[in-house]
Amino acid sequence: MATSEASPTVIVIDDDPGVRKALQNLLQSVGLQVEALASAQEFFGRKLPEGPCCLVVDVRLPGRSGLDFQEDLAKAKVRLPLIFITGHGDVRMSVRAMKGGAVEFLTKPFRDQELLDAIQSALEGDRARREHDNAISTLGRRYESLTSREREVMALVADGAPNKKIAAQLGVSEITVKAHRGRVMRKMKFRSLADLVRMADKLRAAREADQGRI
Amino acid sequence: MPTALRDSGITVIGDVPWGGHFSIFYETRSDLLDTVAQYFRAGLANNEACLWVISDPLTKKQARSALRRRVPDFDRHLAARNIEILSSHEGYLKGGRIDARRIIRGWQAKLRTALDKGCEGLRICGDTAWVEREHWQSICDYERKFHAALAKHRMIALCAYPLSKGRATDVLEIARLHQYTVARRKGEWEIVQTPDLKQAKQELQRQNQDLEQRVIERTRRLEVANEALRAQIAERRRAEEQLRAAQDEIARVARLTTLGTFAASVAHEINQPLTAAVANSEAALRWLRKQPPNFKGAHNTVKCALTDANRAAAVIKRVRSLLTRARPRFVSLDINDVIREVLALTRRDQDGRQISVQTKLSSKLSPVRGDRVQLQQVMLNLILNAIEAMSANKKRPRNLLITSRMNRAGSVLIAVSDTGPGLDSESAGRLFDPFFTTKAKGMGMGLPICLSIVEAHGGRLWASPNSPRGAVFRFTLPAAGKRWLRAKRRQPSS
Numbered sequence: 001m002a003t004s005e006a007s008p009t010v011i012v013i014d015d016d017p018g019v020r021k022a023l024q025n026l027l028q029s030v031g032l033q034v035e036a037l038a039s040a041q042e043f044f045g046r047k048l049p050e051g052p053c054c055l056v057v058d059v060r061l062p063g064r065s066g067l068d069f070q071e072d073l074a075k076a077k078v079r080l081p082l083i084f085i086t087g088h089g090d091v092r093m094s095v096r097a098m099k100g101g102a103v104e105f106l107t108k109p110f111r112d113q114e115l116l117d118a119i120q121s122a123l124e125g126d127r128a129r130r131e132h133d134n135a136i137s138t139l140g141r142r143y144e145s146l147t148s149r150e151r152e153v154m155a156l157v158a159d160g161a162p163n164k165k166i167a168a169q170l171g172v173s174e175i176t177v178k179a180h181r182g183r184v185m186r187k188m189k190f191r192s193l194a195d196l197v198r199m200a201d202k203l204r205a206a207r208e209a210d211q212g213r214i
Numbered sequence: 215m216p217t218a219l220r221d222s223g224i225t226v227i228g229d230v231p232w233g234g235h236f237s238i239f240y241e242t243r244s245d246l247l248d249t250v251a252q253y254f255r256a257g258l259a260n261n262e263a264c265l266w267v268i269s270d271p272l273t274k275k276q277a278r279s280a281l282r283r284r285v286p287d288f289d290r291h292l293a294a295r296n297i298e299i300l301s302s303h304e305g306y307l308k309g310g311r312i313d314a315r316r317i318i319r320g321w322q323a324k325l326r327t328a329l330d331k332g333c334e335g336l337r338i339c340g341d342t343a344w345v346e347r348e349h350w351q352s353i354c355d356y357e358r359k360f361h362a363a364l365a366k367h368r369m370i371a372l373c374a375y376p377l378s379k380g381r382a383t384d385v386l387e388i389a390r391l392h393q394y395t396v397a398r399r400k401g402e403w404e405i406v407q408t409p410d411l412k413q414a415k416q417e418l419q420r421q422n423q424d425l426e427q428r429v430i431e432r433t434r435r436l437e438v439a440n441e442a443l444r445a446q447i448a449e450r451r452r453a454e455e456q457l458r459a460a461q462d463e464i465a466r467v468a469r470l471t472t473l474g475t476f477a478a479s480v481a482h483e484i485n486q487p488l489t490a491a492v493a494n495s496e497a498a499l500r501w502l503r504k505q506p507p508n509f510k511g512a513h514n515t516v517k518c519a520l521t522d523a524n525r526a527a528a529v530i531k532r533v534r535s536l537l538t539r540a541r542p543r544f545v546s547l548d549i550n551d552v553i554r555e556v557l558a559l560t561r562r563d564q565d566g567r568q569i570s571v572q573t574k575l576s577s578k579l580s581p582v583r584g585d586r587v588q589l590q591q592v593m594l595n596l597i598l599n600a601i602e603a604m605s606a607n608k609k610r611p612r613n614l615l616i617t618s619r620m621n622r623a624g625s626v627l628i629a630v631s632d633t634g635p636g637l638d639s640e641s642a643g644r645l646f647d648p649f650f651t652t653k654a655k656g657m658g659m660g661l662p663i664c665l666s667i668v669e670a671h672g673g674r675l676w677a678s679p680n681s682p683r684g685a686v687f688r689f690t691l692p693a694a695g696k697r698w699l700r701a702k703r704r705q706p707s708s
Contacts (some may be wrong), residue, residue, distance in 0.1 A: 018522050022490035022497070025515040029500035029508075087485045109489040112496035 006051030040069035054122035081122035158200035223256025236394035251284035257337035263328030267305030269343035312352040335368030487525035494519035580693030603634030
C-alpha cells in the first residue's frame, strides 16, 4: 500500500440503523474508514472519497432497491466495487447482482471474516484500478506535451521501425530522427526502448477504449 | 299349522305331516298288529296321544296284550291315558249308525283333551273289519269328510281294512280317499299307487323342481345385487375417505399458509437485530484483541450488541403476545356474573331475532377460578351459536335456556340449551375439530377455542341433543380451592 495514498473508505448503505451501526463498528475495529448511509439516494448527493473505496449495500432498501442502485452506478460511470448483503437472498437475485458486477453476495447473518475478506479484495481491486487510471492519465498528460512530429516518431519507433526507415518515411535526416527520439524519451520519462513500446501500447489501448465508450 | 313332520312308524310311509291320512290293507291279524304297534310306538315316543278303535273279532284285552309285547312302557302309557283303546261300537257306531259328523266331533274332542294334557297331537287308528256291505257308502262318506277335517288339525289317521273283505273296486276307492295306501303283498308292505296319487306326486315333484330352480335363480340375482351393493358401499366409503383427506389437507394448508407468511416476517424481524448483534460482538472482540486493547471501542460495540439483542427479544415478545393475546389472569369469580354480563352484551341479538331467554342460575354456586375475559368468550360463543341456530326457522319457538348448578362431583355445571335444528350425528362427532363448521360464513374456530379454554380451566365441554329438539352445550368448571389447584398443576401453561 502506497503511504502517500489516502486511507481506504467503505460506504455502507442499509436502512436498518442497528445493522448500519454494527457494520460501522466492525469495519472501524479493523481500521477502515466508514461512511454509513440510510438510502441509495444519499450516495449520489455526496463527493466520492479520495482513496480506494468499496460499497456494502443491502439488497432490500426503501425507494431504489440495492439492485436498482447497482444499475444507477453503472449509468453514472461510477466504477466502485459492490458487495451485497441481504436478509433473504434467492438465487435469481444473486445471479442478477453478480452479472451486474457485484464482488460478493452475502446472506445475513454472515460471519464477519466473510465480509472483511470481501471488502479487502474489493479494495485491492479498486486500488489497482485507481493506479492504472492514474498511470494512464500521467502518460496522457506527457503525451500532450509532445509536438506532432515527436508523436509521429514515437509511433513509428513503437512499431519497431529503425531510424533509417523513419527518416526515409518522414523525409528527414537520420540525425533529426535521433534528436526527436531523444526528446520523446526525455519528455515521456521513458527509461528504455522497451519502456517506450509498452507505454505506447497502453496509451493506444486506453484511447481506443475511451473512443469505444463514447 | 306347524309343518314339522311326524314319524309314521311304518317304514314304507316314513315321515308324514299333521293331517296325514293313510290306509293299510292287511291279510292277517299279525300283519295288522305289527303295523299298528309300530304306528303307536312312534306316536307315543313323540308325545302324541294315541287312539285305537279296534274291531271284532279282536278284543280290547287281546289288543292290549299285543301292544304290551310290542311297545315299550305300554302299561305306563296306558295308565297315563296316553293311549286309549275303543271298540268299534264306542268309536264309530254310537247310536247304532255311522254318523260322520258325530264321529269327527268325537275325534276333535279327543284331540282337545290331548292338547290340554300337553301332547303334540292325536294319532288315530281305526279298524274297519266290522264294516259290512250295507255300511260301505256311509263309511266312504265318513272317510271323505274326515279327510277334509283332518287337514286342519294336529291329527294323523291310519285306516285299517282287511283285504279279505274288500273287492278290487273297494280297494281303489279307499286308496283314492287316502294320501297313502299300504298293502301287504307277497309278504312285503308296499305303497299302492293310485293314478291320482302318482299324478299329484309328479306334479309336486315338478313344482318342487320349479321352485328350486326359481330359488336358485333368485339367489343368483340376489347375489349379483348384493355384490353390486357391496361395491357401492366400498366405493362410497372410499369417496368419504378421500373427502375427509381433502378437508384435512385444506385445513393443513390453510394453517401452513398463514403460519408460513407469519414465520417469514418473524424471521426477517429477528434476522436484522441478530445480524447486527453478531457484527457488533465480532467488532468488540477485535477491539479487545488489539495491542493495547481498545476498551472504549469494545465497550461501545458491546452496548450496541446489547441493544440489538434486546430488539430481537422485543420481536419475540410481540409475537408471543400476538399469539396469546394476553396472559390469562386467574381470579376467583362467580360464573353467574359472567353469564349475566354476556347476556347483557347479546341483548341486541336476542331482541332482534325474537328469542325468549330464560335463566335458571343457582344461588348456591361455589366460586370458580378463571380468567373472566376467556370465560366470557366461551359464554358469548355458546350463546351466539344458539341464537344463530334458532334464527333459521321462523315457525318454531325460539327458547334459549341458560342454567347453572353444582354437579355431584362438586364442579359448577353450566348448560346452554336451544330449540334449533340440533346436531346431526356427522356434525356431532366433529363439532370441536378446528376448521369444521356448519355455517356458511363460519371459520370453524369458535368451539375449538371454547374447548381449549374450558380445558385450560380444568373443565369439560360437550354437546348433546335437546328434547324435543335443539342442542345443549354443557361445560363444567372446577370449584375454586384444592380442586382448582390440582387442575392448575396439570395445565401449567394456562
